[in-house]
Amino acid sequence: MSESNHNPSLDVPFLCVGIVVPVYNEENALESFHRLLRSMIDSMPERFLIYYVNDGSTDCTAEKLAQLSASDPRVRLITLVRNFGHQAALTAGLDTAEGDVVISMDGDGQHPPALIPKMLALYQAGYEIVQTQRLDNQRAGLLKRLSSNFFFWLIQKMSSVPIQPGTADFRLMSRDAVESFKKMREYHRFLRGMIPWMGFNTVILPFNPADRLSGKSKYTLNKMSKLAEDAIFSFSLLPVRIALICGIIFFVLALFEVVNVLFIYIQGKTYLLVPGWSSLMFMSLINSGLILVNIGIVGTYIAFILQEVKNRPIYILKKDGSSSMLKENRTSEKE
16 A cells, blocks of 8 residues: 555544533533533544533432433433532542543533643643643632632642642543542542642643533532641641641740749849739640640541541442442452
């Protein structure tokens, strides 16, 4: 065969892409989101499978997902028996998803499907993880932006894992990266730290978040605080070190006070040692406060250890109307 008859496109392997979309009470946004997603992937040559993870929705999300599954053969449904949280739902999708690469994204429309071709192009260029990064979103509330900026600043200072500011759970992972991630079965999960920790070849892809298709963010202040707690105590020992440093500083101050009193006695100026109720109470409160802070920090780590050794599943799937565990926490990978 002459070289002029050679078709270079035949040398490109057929690519299968799994898309994981966790949803919670998104009945009003699902159809619009799926239309956006379909309008993008229908024109692409890759084979796509879409995994919707219903994280214990209490509205009509389940019925909407059933309709999408019936109308689109690429749709796969994963249903959790209750709301286990965004990170657990993402884990359920990544555990289940097939494909040479897996893309995770939210179903509220803020993660634009238009980025998928760019993500796949970067994967073809040799990157195993394509991590998106939100640019400054002026449409978000001031409190939301300030808390987000403070969180990323704090986690960068405290953690040895490189976590870029504004990174989202909108990312592409190669099959090798997904399989490595599936071996990490800790109960407290912060994927934005776990995935960089693995060390795969990563590129950052900035994007401007789109408007939500419907409703409001499901990340309440309580859920954001829980995520921040998981991030800090899962990826940093700095709180324990701070407690140790505070204890050392307190003992140094106490030693300095002892030396000062002894020096006054040696000089014979005991008249300067006037007992003071306020100073006694002040030192007592400082001492009690340091002890309580240190106990609280160490206690948090112990609580994390307790929850890990319970070996509870990260999530539980609902299947055929009954509850069944798909993946148990720390389950050994099959040979």
